[in-house]
Amino acid sequence: MAEHGTGPGAPSGGGALDARLAAVEGSQDPRDWNELGCDLSDAGRLGEAEACFRRAVALGASWVEFNLGNTLRDLGRTEEARGAYERAVAAGEDDALLNLGLLHRDEGRVEQARAVLETAVAAGEPAAHVPLGDLDHDDGDDEGAELHYRAGLQAGDPAGAGALGVLLAERGRDGQAEPLLRAAAPHDPEARAALGTLLRRTGRLAEAQQVLEAGVGAGERQSCLPLGNLLWDEHGDLAGAEAAYRRAVAAGDDFGHHNLGLLLWETGRREEAAEQFRLGAAAGDAMAAAALAELVDGRGG
Structure with missing residues (x-):
């Protein structure tokens, strides 16, 4: 059973949640504890949510291990989360397979991730295709990645369109990629950035800039570097490019340091570069390391 709340109209404000916590104390029904745990989780009260989920499990609802795993993951306690997901799977909660596979992937256990995600696909989880495709792509198997992305798309996973579009654009199949990227761009930052890059590559600079500026305006770091590159290379707008690169860095894009450094070097701010x-x-x-070595060796200009 997937994580859920109590449904529309359920009282979920802070005071209401406090009242429900007090009222549920004597309940022996694990559903009461699970539903309250979900609402506490939605409200960001993760410690209390964890306690509720543990109470539900103690009352015999082993499937609630899935919700417990999600909360432990959100608390950064990934080892405990993995154990909870594994117990949920053992209890027949197939919905936990996807999150368990993603946790293995995020922690670098690629073979375990692949095995669990393949089991999720076999159990009917369409959202497992895209991460399997990502694993294939990381291994250099673009054909395998494309098969998984297409399978996810055909199974109704909204992430499939963006993943497939990005891959096709990378492989130069722009005609097939563009409609997929356009469909995915409003909800997929990677797809929006890829669409902007495709539009620039095919000479539609004004639309490319519009797409990338929309991404940056929406807080999507994926659009920051392509926008900065476009502004610098196509328009000579150094101030605009610098602002875009700084936004990329501020948003956690480590590749932004190199682009920003190049611009700072170009404009004479060599210590900052x-x-x-x-x-x-x-x-x-x-690339940043190579630029730094060039600078240290005295070949920087």
Whole structure:
């Protein structure tokens, strides 16, 4: 059973939740504890949600291990979350397979992730196709990735359109990619950034800029670097490019340090540029590391 709340109209304000916590104390019905746990989780009261889910499990509702796992994951206690998901799966809660697979993936256990996600697909979970495709893509198997993305799309997973569109655009199949990216862009930041890049590559600069500016305006860091590159390369707008690169860095895009460093170097702010290269290199960006080495070796200009 998937995580859920008590439905529309259920009282969920802070005072109402406090009253429900007091009222539920004597209940031996695990559904009461689970429903309250879901509403507490929705309200960001994760510690109390955890306690409610544990109470439901103790009362025999082993499927609530899934909701407990989600809460432990959100609390950053991933090892405990993994255990809860595994217990949920053992209890027949197939919905936990997807989240267990994603947890394995996020922690670098690629083979375990693949095995669990394949089991999720076999159990009828359409959303497992896209992460399986991502694993294939990371392994350099674009054909396998495309098969999974198409399967997810055909099964009704809304993430399938964006994933497939991004892959097709990367492979130069722009005619097939564009309608998928347009369909996915309003809800998929990766697809919006890929659409902007495709439009620029095919000479539609004004629309590309409009698409990327919409992404940046929506707080999507994926659009920041492509917008900065477009403004700098196509329009010579250094101030606009710098602002876009700084937004990328502020949003956690470590590759932004390299682009920002190049612009700062170009505009004579070499100490600031060196610092950006250092930050990018420390984050693992090989291009930033190469730029820093060039600077240190005295070949920077």
